[in-house]
Amino acid sequence: xxxxxSGGGSSxxxxxxxxxxxxSPPSNSLNGKVVIDPDLFDLxxxxxxxxxxxxxxxxxxxxxxxxxxxxQPNPNKYEGEVSAEVSxxxxxxxxxxxxxxxxxxxxxxxxxxxVVYSNKDVSGWIDRDVIDNFPLETGTCPGWFxxxxxxxxxxxxxxxxxxxxxxxxxxxxxRISLLLKPVDHLTITISGMDQxxxxxxxxxxxxxxxGGAKLAHYEAAPIAEPFYDTFSLGSxxxxxxxxxxxxxxxxxxxxxxxxxxMESTETIQNLTDSSTFIPISFNETDGTNQLSEELRLxxxxxxxxxxxxxxxxSQLDTSxxxxxxxxGYAPISVGGAAANPDGIIYDANNPYHLQQYAVFGDATYQxxxxxxxxxxxxxxxxxxxxxxxxxxxGTENGNATPVDGTxxxxxxxxxxxxxxxxxxxxxxxxxxxxxKGFRPGGVSLPAPASLCGAQxxxxxxxxxxxxxxxxxxxxxxxMVTVNSDVYYIKWNNVQQYINPPCDYPYTVNAGTAASYGPxxxxxxxxxxxxxxxxxxxxxxxxxxxxxxxxxxxxxxGQRILNIPRGTAFSALSYRAAxxxxxxxVARVQGDYVGDSIDVAYAKQELxxxxxxxxxxxxxxxxxxxxxxGNNLTNTRAILTINNxxxxxxxxxxxxxxxxxPRTIGVNVDRKF
Numbered sequence: 001x002x003x004x005x006s007g008g009g010s011s012x013x014x015x016x017x018x019x020x021x022x023x024s025p026p027s028n029s030l031n032g033k034v035v036i037d038p039d040l041f042d043l044x045x046x047x048x049x050x051x052x053x054x055x056x057x058x059x060x061x062x063x064x065x066x067x068x069x070x071x072q073p074n075p076n077k078y079e080g081e082v083s084a085e086v087s088x089x090x091x092x093x094x095x096x097x098x099x100x101x102x103x104x105x106x107x108x109x110x111x112x113x114x115v116v117y118s119n120k121d122v123s124g125w126i127d128r129d130v131i132d133n134f135p136l137e138t139g140t141c142p143g144w145f146x147x148x149x150x151x152x153x154x155x156x157x158x159x160x161x162x163x164x165x166x167x168x169x170x171x172x173x174x175r176i177s178l179l180l181k182p183v184d185h186l187t188i189t190i191s192g193m194d195q196x197x198x199x200x201x202x203x204x205x206x207x208x209x210x211g212g213a214k215l216a217h218y219e220a221a222p223i224a225e226p227f228y229d230t231f232s233l234g235s236x237x238x239x240x241x242x243x244x245x246x247x248x249x250x251x252x253x254x255x256x257x258x259x260x261x262m263e264s265t266e267t268i269q270n271l272t273d274s275s276t277f278i279p280i281s282f283n284e285t286d287g288t289n290q291l292s293e294e295l296r297l298x299x300x301x302x303x304x305x306x307x308x309x310x311x312x313x314s315q316l317d318t319s320x321x322x323x324x325x326x327x328g329y330a331p332i333s334v335g336g337a338a339a340n341p342d343g344i345i346y347d348a349n350n351p352y353h354l355q356q357y358a359v360f361g362d363a364t365y366q367x368x369x370x371x372x373x374x375x376x377x378x379x380x381x382x383x384x385x386x387x388x389x390x391x392x393x394g395t396e397n398g399n400a401t402p403v404d405g406t407x408x409x410x411x412x413x414x415x416x417x418x419x420x421x422x423x424x425x426x427x428x429x430x431x432x433x434x435x436k437g438f439r440p441g442g443v444s445l446p447a448p449a450s451l452c453g454a455q456x457x458x459x460x461x462x463x464x465x466x467x468x469x470x471x472x473x474x475x476x477x478x479m480v481t482v483n484s485d486v487y488y489i490k491w492n493n494v495q496q497y498i499n500p501p502c503d504y505p506y507t508v509n510a511g512t513a514a515s516y517g518p519x520x521x522x523x524x525x526x527x528x529x530x531x532x533x534x535x536x537x538x539x540x541x542x543x544x545x546x547x548x549x550x551x552x553x554x555x556x557g558q559r560i561l562n563i564p565r566g567t568a569f570s571a572l573s574y575r576a577a578x579x580x581x582x583x584x585v586a587r588v589q590g591d592y593v594g595d596s597i598d599v600a601y602a603k604q605e606l607x608x609x610x611x612x613x614x615x616x617x618x619x620x621x622x623x624x625x626x627x628x629g630n631n632l633t634n635t636r637a638i639l640t641i642n643n644x645x646x647x648x649x650x651x652x653x654x655x656x657x658x659x660x661p662r663t664i665g666v667n668v669d670r671k672f
Contacts, residue, residue, distance in 0.1 A: 012035065137151055174194050257286070415438060420432050513544055521534075533571045623670045
């Protein structure tokens with residue numbers, strides 16, 4: 001968001017919440033900093049807060065915060081909903097899913113139970129093709145200690161095994177919430193969630209020779225690449241309404257386990273300068289759990305002074321376990337096969353711990369009938385502890401002799417925020433904001449000094465300061481709303497992902513960066529049942545200074561990774577009464593994402609793309625039938641390239657993640 005990408009570091013730049021629970025991604029993962037993809041059925045709303053939210057939401061909310069707010073149990077009404085969907089994907093197959101919710105009042109006004117279940121099956125559309133006589137790379141690659149920069153000519157090789165549509169997906173999710181009101185003014189909400197995601201392969205295809213009509217990953221050995229993601233959450237929120245203020249306690253604990261396999265025969269062959277392809281896979285397991293507690297007090301009433309304040313604590317523990325071995329690679333080890341008889345390329349067990357403490361406060365004061373001042377702060381302190389235990393050819397010792405150690409880091413600081421708003425009438429607000437955000441520093445996996453020389457192992461926190469002016473206006477009696485702003489963000493000690501010639505990436509505080517641009521949202525009620533919505537933004541996000549040690553790698557003016565130059569969205573909706581109880585509803589929507597820069601072995605430009613969706617259906621207050629088409633133009637967008645950390649990436653091939661092809665389907669929903 002706003003030109004701040006999480007291309008480096010162990011923490012994201014956008015906060016992500018499910019109700020009161022902050023969800024953090026694993027810190028050291030080949031999949032990168034990927035937060036869970038939670039079931040979205042029975043949501044009340046999605047809140048998107050742009051700009052640094054460091055005062056109230058803390059670390060990792062530098063660019064903004066996304067908060068999913070679920071519907072809460074209702075102690076006064078039985079209700080339920082069932083939704084079923086079926087669709088077909090071009091170049092893929094049939095997809096299906098079902099969602100269900102039931103709300104059960106247990107004691108009128110006092111207790112209720114709400115249960116939500118979801119199941120989703122998505123067909124794949126990317127093949128995994130195996131070539132037994134895989135062609136060797138050609139060419140030379142400056143700075144690369146392997147030997148091949150140009151991938152062998154795959155179109156001239158015979159495909160021995162075709163595994164169709166491997167990137168299947170199955171998701172099962174259940175949420176349960178118990179609401180209790182034992183006495184007046186006291187509300188206790190106990191919630192639990194379990195989600196299991198299984199994929200048969202990644203939604204990635206190979207470049208080159210993946211960009212034609214066929215979407216495929218080509219392998220030198222028949223090794224599948226499954227991915228599993230298991231998530232469990234328990235939380236308790238307690239709210240007491242005192243006469244002059246509210247007291248809220250939010251406690252949560254969640255655990256997550258990801259495991260995946262990556263076929264790495266071609267990559268390791270190139271990396272080790274081997275003349276043959278030895279079947280080998282990279283197996284990774286990431287375990288993450290987090291305990292968090294926030295206690296806050298907030299004012300009640302509508303007086304001139306409104307305030308909120310509290311304390312926060314969290315403990316995040318993650319583990320990175322990797323195995324990558326084949327006996328055929330034993331002879332290349334330092335000391336020969338006897339020093340590494342299993343042919344370990346890289347095995348690791350690297351736990352990471354992050355503790356955070358914070359005290360925060362925020363107050364708004366109505367200076368005059370039209371002028372309002374808001375100010376806040378957040379004091380934070382964090383401690384990190386990273387242990388590593390690594391063996392293999394790709395470590396400092398170059399054999400099965402372990403390399404281990406412990407690294408620690410800590411920091412503290414204050415994040416202030418200020419907002420002054422002017423509201424001359426109920427239809428216009430003009431405001432200016434200065435706010436600060438941060439994310440913790442961390443550690444990088446140590447690389448073999450014999451290959452890479454001395455690389456930094458730790459990096460400090462980075463911070464952003466946002467300067468913003470904007471307006472929110474309603475025109476023509478509320479028929480048109482226009483929200484717009486212009487912002488400038490200064491990014492200090494920016495954490496950036498560095499992929500050196502030895503291909504052991506690390507994170508470093510690279511210097512400073514700036515991000516700026518305008519944003520606008522427009523909604524217009526056109527009459528006769530039509531509503532038009534559009535928004536757009538242009539973003540300039542570049543490095544403004546580079547530390548001396550990196551000036552041979554990074555340059556001033558270089559674009560920040562994974563930030564499109566521009567984004568746009570527009571939608572036209574229509575609603576008309578067919579009968580007094582039945583409405584016709586239709587919507588067509590277009591999304592545009594501009595070009596951006598990503599990095600695999602080297603930086604590459606990702607082209608701009610546009611997507612179109614449409615929906616049409618009939619609905620009452622109890623049921624609906626909706627026909628939909630996603631990606632109607634069948635656009636193949638390159639979303640990212642394989643830039644995950646410590647991936648031992650191959651300069652001869654890049655894998656690109658992509659979107660789902662054209663998908664047509666129908667959804668039936670029934671409420672009771």
